[in-house]
Amino acid sequence: MEMVQTTSLAFSGIVIILLSMAITAQASDTKPMSSAIMLEACKNVSSNFFKVRFTYDFCVSTLQSDKRSTDAKDYRILALVAVDAMKPQATAMTDKVENLIHGATKDKLAIRALGFYRVDYGGMMSTLEICQDIIQSFEIRKGNEGPTPFDLPDCIAKTTKAINDCADKTEFTSVSEGLTKEYEELSMMASLSSCLLHLYITSPPPRGLGLDIPSN
Numbered sequence: 001m002e003m004v005q006t007t008s009l010a011f012s013g014i015v016i017i018l019l020s021m022a023i024t025a026q027a028s029d030t031k032p033m034s035s036a037i038m039l040e041a042c043k044n045v046s047s048n049f050f051k052v053r054f055t056y057d058f059c060v061s062t063l064q065s066d067k068r069s070t071d072a073k074d075y076r077i078l079a080l081v082a083v084d085a086m087k088p089q090a091t092a093m094t095d096k097v098e099n100l101i102h103g104a105t106k107d108k109l110a111i112r113a114l115g116f117y118r119v120d121y122g123g124m125m126s127t128l129e130i131c132q133d134i135i136q137s138f139e140i141r142k143g144n145e146g147p148t149p150f151d152l153p154d155c156i157a158k159t160t161k162a163i164n165d166c167a168d169k170t171e172f173t174s175v176s177e178g179l180t181k182e183y184e185e186l187s188m189m190a191s192l193s194s195c196l197l198h199l200y201i202t203s204p205p206p207r208g209l210g211l212d213i214p215s216n
């Protein structure tokens, strides 16, 4: 009996060890991974901070949050990830705006400005859907069919305009300071999306795939 117990104890010990090894392996699987194409793209688009207003680290952390970046076959997929990342950010911003409109501020001027934001936001989300569709289905043009390469960054430029308009309207109101962080984050994401799309359309085919990337 004692023999059996010892054996089964040893056995469960092994099972526990194996289980925890499996869990560790899984945990490292879900750790954000970076791919050479992603790092190369981020290095390229963040090279002029004063123009683009986001850093290399911002680019990497935004792209890293999505598994598609690791398997990206060209820069287009990275741009798609950046465009997707704008949606939850815009939603978070809207939640904050709604909260301010519904009583968190007594500033009439601010409430009116935020009302404009709400209208612009609706347009912005629809625009993002369209941009996403254009980017997703984009193929190099054969003849005159389909969107031109410049339709890609042009689409994102519309959202940039909406973001800037909103920031301008609330600028001198009491809520301005409380929304600065959200505006900045959203602007950086729009800038990142736009830069990645420019990189995609200006890189020679296969647009990122043919990179001669050093392994370190």
Ligand SMILES: *[C@@H]1O[C@H](CO)[C@@H](O)[C@H](O)[C@H]1NC(C)=O
Pocket: 043, 044, 045, 047, 199, 202, 203, 204
């Ligand atoms: C970024 O990529 C473009 C297109 O491939 C290239 O012409 C340019 O030299 C690169 N710039 C930097 C700073 O790497």
